[in-house]
Amino acid sequence: MSRLFWFAAGAAAGVFAVRKAGQVVHQATPAGIGENVGNGLRELAGALGSFGAEVRAGMSERENELQESVERQTGFTPGKYSTEPAPRRGTGARARRADG
Structure with missing residues (x-):
């Protein structure tokens, strides 16, 4: 029985060694x-994709922090449009040419 065990153990070790050698080759x-x-x-x-996603998330977070800071300090909400119409300019408000 002992010889059979050692024979099987040797065969298994041989198969393992041959497979490992084949992988290395x-x-x-x-x-x-x-x-x-x-x-x-x-x-x-x-890794580059993950890095880009983390950078975008950080940029978005920082942008929100900056917007909150501006709103807190000035009372102005960035990105919101005024409800008042823009002042109308007459035709004389156009830029004039330098030569004439």
Whole structure:
């Protein structure tokens, strides 16, 4: 029984070693290197996307803080339009040419 156990353990270790060696050899081939580069680029793209989302969220939060600060200090709400109509200008309000 002991011999059978050690035989099976040796066979399992051999299979494990052969599979690991095959994986290492595959990583050294051009296809394996391409897979590694592709995986790295996908990871980098995901990290850049996350970074961009965090930057946008931070910008939005800061913009809200600034708007609240302006409204608190001046009483003016940025981004809201006045209900009063804009003053009308006559035809004489146009810019004149420098030469004439």
